[in-house]
Amino acid sequence: MNISRSIADVRERIAAFRREHPGASVGxxxxxxxxxxxxxxLLRRSVAECDFTVISIFVNPLQFGPNEDLERYPRDxxxxxxxxxxCGANLVFLPxxxxxxxxxxxxxxxxxxxxxxxxxxxxxxxxxxxxTVVSKLLHIVGxxxxxxxxxxxxxxxxxxxxxxxxxxxxxxxPVETVREPDGLALSSRNVYLSPEERRQAAVLSQALExxxxxxxxxxxxxxxxxxxxxxxxxxAPLAVIDYVEVLTYPELEQPGADTPLAEISGELILAxxxxxxxxxxxxxxxxxxxxxxxxxxxx
Amino acid sequence: MNISRSIADVRERIAAFRREHPGASVGxxxxxxxxxxxxxxLLRRSVAECDFTVISIFVNPLQFGPNEDLERYPRDxxxxxxxxxxCGANLVFLPxxxxxxxxxxxxxxxxxxxxxxxxxxxxxxxxxxxxTVVSKLLHIVGxxxxxxxxxxxxxxxxxxxxxxxxxxxxxxxPVETVREPDGLALSSRNVYLSPEERRQAAVLSQALExxxxxxxxxxxxxxxxxxxxxxxxxxAPLAVIDYVEVLTYPELEQPGADTPLAEISGELILAxxxxxxxxxxxxxxxxxxxxxxxxxxxx
Numbered sequence: 001m002n003i004s005r006s007i008a009d010v011r012e013r014i015a016a017f018r019r020e021h022p023g024a025s026v027g028x029x030x031x032x033x034x035x036x037x038x039x040x041x042l043l044r045r046s047v048a049e050c051d052f053t054v055i056s057i058f059v060n061p062l063q064f065g066p067n068e069d070l071e072r073y074p075r076d077x078x079x080x081x082x083x084x085x086x087c088g089a090n091l092v093f094l095p096x097x098x099x100x101x102x103x104x105x106x107x108x109x110x111x112x113x114x115x116x117x118x119x120x121x122x123x124x125x126x127x128x129x130x131x132t133v134v135s136k137l138l139h140i141v142g143x144x145x146x147x148x149x150x151x152x153x154x155x156x157x158x159x160x161x162x163x164x165x166x167x168x169x170x171x172x173x174p175v176e177t178v179r180e181p182d183g184l185a186l187s188s189r190n191v192y193l194s195p196e197e198r199r200q201a202a203v204l205s206q207a208l209e210x211x212x213x214x215x216x217x218x219x220x221x222x223x224x225x226x227x228x229x230x231x232x233x234x235x236a237p238l239a240v241i242d243y244v245e246v247l248t249y250p251e252l253e254q255p256g257a258d259t260p261l262a263e264i265s266g267e268l269i270l271a272x273x274x275x276x277x278x279x280x281x282x283x284x285x286x287x288x289x290x291x292x293x294x295x296x297x298x299x
Numbered sequence: 300m301n302i303s304r305s306i307a308d309v310r311e312r313i314a315a316f317r318r319e320h321p322g323a324s325v326g327x328x329x330x331x332x333x334x335x336x337x338x339x340x341l342l343r344r345s346v347a348e349c350d351f352t353v354i355s356i357f358v359n360p361l362q363f364g365p366n367e368d369l370e371r372y373p374r375d376x377x378x379x380x381x382x383x384x385x386c387g388a389n390l391v392f393l394p395x396x397x398x399x400x401x402x403x404x405x406x407x408x409x410x411x412x413x414x415x416x417x418x419x420x421x422x423x424x425x426x427x428x429x430x431t432v433v434s435k436l437l438h439i440v441g442x443x444x445x446x447x448x449x450x451x452x453x454x455x456x457x458x459x460x461x462x463x464x465x466x467x468x469x470x471x472x473p474v475e476t477v478r479e480p481d482g483l484a485l486s487s488r489n490v491y492l493s494p495e496e497r498r499q500a501a502v503l504s505q506a507l508e509x510x511x512x513x514x515x516x517x518x519x520x521x522x523x524x525x526x527x528x529x530x531x532x533x534x535a536p537l538a539v540i541d542y543v544e545v546l547t548y549p550e551l552e553q554p555g556a557d558t559p560l561a562e563i564s565g566e567l568i569l570a571x572x573x574x575x576x577x578x579x580x581x582x583x584x585x586x587x588x589x590x591x592x593x594x595x596x597x598x
Contacts, residue, residue, distance in 0.1 A: 007466065022321065106412045107430070107464035113405045131406070132465070139466040165406035166431070167306065167438040 001083045003092045007100075007140050012056070014141060014288035015050050017090075024051035028170075030134060033057040034074040035083045035186035038178040042147040045175050054141050055084050056093040058100060063129030074191055093141070100136065109135045111165075113250045114157045117270050119282065122242055128157045134159055138168055140146055151177040151185045152166035153284045155268055157250040177283070179205060185283045189244045197276035200236035204274060207232045208285040211270050215287045219260050222246035225270070233274060242273035242280065249286060262289055300384045302391045306399075306439050307352070309392045313440060316351050316389075323350035327442035327469075329433060332356040332486035333373040333447045334382045337477040341446040342386035344474055353381050353440050355392040357399060362428030371489055374508070392440070399435065408434045410464075413456045413551045417570050418581065421541055426457045433458055437467055445469055450476040450484045452568055454595040478504060491596045496575035499535035503573060506531040507584040510569050514586045518559050521545035524569070532573060541572035541579065548585060561588055 004010040014026060029042045034055075046053040057080055064070035083093050109131040114120075120127050126131070138146065148156050148294030156174050163172055178186045183205030184198075193201060199291045214220060214228055223247075229244045246253060246261070249269040255261070261268060271284040303309040313325060326349030327329035328341045334356075345352040356379055374391070383391050408430040415418075419426050437445065447455050454471050464470055477485045482504030483497075492500060507526045512528055513519060521544075530545045545560070546553060548568035554560070560567060570583035 012466070019321070022318070105464055107408065107410045107461045109465070110408065111406045129504055136464075136466045139468055142468065162406045165404055165435075166408070167435045169310070169438055169441065 001081075001089055001092065001096060003067060003081065005094050005096065005099065007095065010091065010140055012013060012122065013091055014052070014054065020296055021051060026050060027053045027145040028137070028141045029053065029055045030091075030146065030148075031055060031057055032073065032188065033058045033080050035080045035187065036178075038149050038151065038186040040083060040087050041178050042175050043084065043089055045173065046145065046147050047088035050145060052091070053089045054091045054143065055089045056137055056141070058093075058095055058097075058133070058137075060129060060133040061097060062101070062105060062133055063126050065123055065125060068123070069189075069274075071136075074188055074243075079254075097171045100133070107134065108132050109166075110259070111158050111161050113249065114154065114161050117252055117254075118154050118243060118245060119273060120154065122273060124277075127155070128270060130155055131158055134163065135166075135168075138170055143170055145173050147173045147175055148183065149177060150174050151187065151251050151283065153249065153271060153286075154252065157252055160250060185281075187281065189279055189281065192279040193276055197238055197279065199237050201276055201281060202232055203236040203239060204272060204281060204283045207272070208270060208283060209291045210274070212285060212287060214268060215261050215268075215270075215289060221260060222255050223257050229270065229272065233272070233277060238276050240275040242275060244270070244272045246270050246287070248267075261287070264289075291296050300380075300388055300391065300516060302303060302380065302393060303547065304393050304395070304398065309390065309439055312390055313351070313353065320350060323546065325349060325441065326352045327436070327440045327444065327445045328354045328388075329447075330354060331358045331372065331438050331487065332379050333375055333392040333490075334379045335477075335485045336489065336496065337448050337450065339382060339386050340348060340477050341448060341474050341504055342383065342388055344472065345444065345446050346387040348472075349442075350445060351390070352388045353392060353442065354388045354396075355436055355440070357392075357394055357436075358431070359428060359432040359522055360396060361400070361404065362425050364422055368491075369435055369487075373487055392436075392592040396528075399432070407431050407450050408461060408465075410457050413453065413460050413549065416546060416551055416553075417453050417507070417539065417542060418485070418572060420454065421572060426454070429454055430457055430461050433469075434461065434465075442469055444472050446472045448571040449473050450486065450582065452548065452570060455550060456551055459549060482508070484580075486498060486580065488578055490563060491578040492575055496537055496578065499537050500575055500580060502532055502538060503571060503582045507569060507582060508569070510592075511586060514569075514588060517561075519557060519561075520557060520567055521554050522556050524560065528569065528571065532571070537575050539574040541574060543571045545569050545586070545587045547580050550555075560586065563588075 059073050067293045108128050115127040140264030160172050182202040211229050226244045233239050249267040255264050268287040273282045326345030358372050375576050409427050410430050416428040459471050479503040510528050525543045532538050548566040554563050567586040572581045
């Protein structure tokens, strides 16, 4: 596994691989480091599907708001490199902030529509920062496929919209969320949780599981489902809800408040953001109405 | 010369060329059609420098304001194809608006700084439209080099900023403005001019020529030079000045009003936009202070 800290070096190594292996495919896993089993799932998927796998580790200042956790975002380069190697990555891109932003960034890639709700509403400018850095990374790496975790479902919606609208020659591959035994979605931010917060945080995935069942109840609507999920989350005394929303996916638009969920064509997502102390956790679930309806109507 | 009307077909043809000619280079000339000798100069330069030359012809609605000349922008596909073939282009990309914008465009590439003055001030949103469509075209064609005419000097500054900020893997090559015998910069919009407007429009390049000389006068400053150029343009009774500005290039920042031009390090550009009737013409000149100063101080 090679490690590159400069853009020129990454480009050179990937170009050399492509020259030596005409027609071979390059997979890319962009991360902010502090890798866990969720990242490992992305890497393994890329290694299985592509001939050469590149992972980037870069805590992107452009996607953090002024009062967010940029400075204290967890970092552990040695452990990250070990995990990347174990998963079979071929090249790690580990740039400094100066390498990625040598001067003030004057060009911003901005996606409207899918960015207005959920984390886009809570974190103004966040998705401009994400779209801009992913645009840069895609130009630097030039992958055939890029892998993103479904835990950040809105991020995937934003990046798919960008890739489609700007005709990036890349396939965006969503990969299912990896969870702890009690259901908590893996996140680099989980290390911030106190033992008691960590214990109570299991309520989030529980709520999503219940919601899957509740969504199949006859006449169930988005506002009623959201209220029930909120009530369940509030059974954890340390939970402070930022949002709980049922939206169409990947458009992220509100379904009609009075429309029964079963009558909505296309996919629906239940997405939530909840704070435990100063740690903000997100999670989501695509609501599989078809399957559940069938299961309920079975004899 | 091949003609492609679909994105998929363009991609396939260029990929096939690259497969068959490993290491070969692709040059790209994006245009809005109604080609003239200025475009021919871009094409010939690309043909001379690259192994395969792609030209796109697309009148991009995204870069026209609501009261601008999108509908009446001149078009002549047959003549364009003939000229492209004569210049040695290998592939013409001729998409419809629906092919380029199949749904509402939600992703915008926005460049700040270099877009605030000159045409950016007169045409709000114009350069977002330019940056967005050029971003799309670069992703579709994937060229090694892209050629742009210096008549649109601000456009080149915007695209260079975008390419640098977003790490597009392409070289942007500026090509000198081609002029009529009386000095008028070639432009597809010149056909709008009445015979009398056309005659008077020669004042623009004359003013730029004079400005080159005036800029070398001891103590000459930007405001004084701008005033003198405006006075000269006003000798043409049909000329209505939009702007005349001396700026640093390619940053497009105002030099100090009291600073003698000779003391400013880096390049300066004199750029102007002037209306004749309903036709808005632009032109510019990089002020070569070094050379002139030397010429003046020669015995």
